[in-house]
Amino acid sequence: MFHPLRVSGIERLTDDSVAVTLAVPPDLHETFRHRPGQHLNVRYTVDGQEIRRSYSICAPATEQPAAPALRVGIRLVDGGAFSTYALKELVVGDAIEAMPPMGRFVLTPRPGQFAAVVGGSGITPVLSIASTLLAREPDASFCLIRSDRTAASTMFLDEVADLKDRYPDRFQLVTALSREEQQAGLPSGRLDRERLTALLPALLPVAETDGWFLCGPLGLVRGAELALHGLGVDRSRIHQEIFHVEDGPDAPAGPRIETPAAGTLTATLDGRSGKWPVQDGESLLETVLRSRADAPYACKGGVCGTCRAFLVSGEVRMDRNFALEPEETDAGYVLACQSHPVTGEVELDFDR
Numbered sequence: 001m002f003h004p005l006r007v008s009g010i011e012r013l014t015d016d017s018v019a020v021t022l023a024v025p026p027d028l029h030e031t032f033r034h035r036p037g038q039h040l041n042v043r044y045t046v047d048g049q050e051i052r053r054s055y056s057i058c059a060p061a062t063e064q065p066a067a068p069a070l071r072v073g074i075r076l077v078d079g080g081a082f083s084t085y086a087l088k089e090l091v092v093g094d095a096i097e098a099m100p101p102m103g104r105f106v107l108t109p110r111p112g113q114f115a116a117v118v119g120g121s122g123i124t125p126v127l128s129i130a131s132t133l134l135a136r137e138p139d140a141s142f143c144l145i146r147s148d149r150t151a152a153s154t155m156f157l158d159e160v161a162d163l164k165d166r167y168p169d170r171f172q173l174v175t176a177l178s179r180e181e182q183q184a185g186l187p188s189g190r191l192d193r194e195r196l197t198a199l200l201p202a203l204l205p206v207a208e209t210d211g212w213f214l215c216g217p218l219g220l221v222r223g224a225e226l227a228l229h230g231l232g233v234d235r236s237r238i239h240q241e242i243f244h245v246e247d248g249p250d251a252p253a254g255p256r257i258e259t260p261a262a263g264t265l266t267a268t269l270d271g272r273s274g275k276w277p278v279q280d281g282e283s284l285l286e287t288v289l290r291s292r293a294d295a296p297y298a299c300k301g302g303v304c305g306t307c308r309a310f311l312v313s314g315e316v317r318m319d320r321n322f323a324l325e326p327e328e329t330d331a332g333y334v335l336a337c338q339s340h341p342v343t344g345e346v347e348l349d350f351d352r
């Protein structure tokens with residue numbers, strides 16, 4: 001469910017990015033309290049068309065009685081309707097419609113060594129994860145490996161420098177700039193699998209690190225994941241969130257199974273069930289949306305995970321999945337925006 005929230009602050013981070021802070025009225029404090037690493041889904045209507053986007057929350061998570069800290073990082077995307085609006089038109093006092101924070105790319109503070117490999121705006125959720133962890137858990141350390149094009153295009157430079165000043169013994173930072181000369185001792189160029197395989201063991205005990213958080217463009221996240229697998233890191237310790245996906249050989253397609261010409265979908269949403277015919281070629285999310293405008297979604301591209309639903313019965317084919325962990329698909333979860341029926345009857349539960 002969307003709630004209108006007032007913009008209480010806008011700060012320019014770089015030429016092409018801003019941090020937007022939203023004020024939460026007291027009666028919604030618990031609804032909008034985030035876990036470190038979660039994102040907000042926002043919507044905006046332009047020329048009669050509704051646009052939805054997900055933006056990660058960069059602020060540390062708060063606890064009662066403090067108000068929730070909803071500050072999101074937004075980078076301008078070429079042709080991106082919401083990011084263009086946020087950077088060029090949005091002013092303090094405007095209202096933005098937002099859903100309560102969601103997402104499973106989270107770290108609940110606990111003792112241990114944690115690390116992240118991030119690229120570009122992938123720093124946003126990791127900033128919340130690292131700052132919350134270091135503030136709340138004195139026996140935790142965090143190593144951040146970040147990659148950007150240039151220092152001028154790097155988001156949250158001050159906030160990350162502040163972590164270094166505040167926790168000199170528990171926060172380690174390595175920055176790789178792909179389009180700029182580096183200072184001595186730091187890696188230059190893109191952080192790919194080979195570079196990370198050489199770099200990570202020099203920084204920390206890789207296999208004993210309690211949790212790895214990978215966030216950014218698909219290529220960086222996949223490279224880091226392969227490097228970690230090669231270095232013996234167990235899959236259960238790797239968490240990932242992909243920010244940009246380009247169609248190409250890296251984009252995993254589901255097996256091409258013929259979809260039956262006619263199928264029927266039964267879906268439960270907010271405790272209410274309905275049964276509808278699936279029209280040729282449409283995703284199960286589209287089937288639901290024709291009758292239930294409240295069906296959850298944001299990206300419609302298999303990236304954000306907002307449309308996750310439990311497959312109660314039947315079989316589906318997903319076009320692509322960049323959001324669900326293998327444990328979730330093994331447990332029976334699917335992305336409705338990417339799912340097409342394989343069996344004539346399919347049942348989804350969005351409430352589980």
Ligand code: FES
Binds near residue numbers: 299303306308337
């Ligand atoms: S709406 Fe984003 S993954 Fe389906």
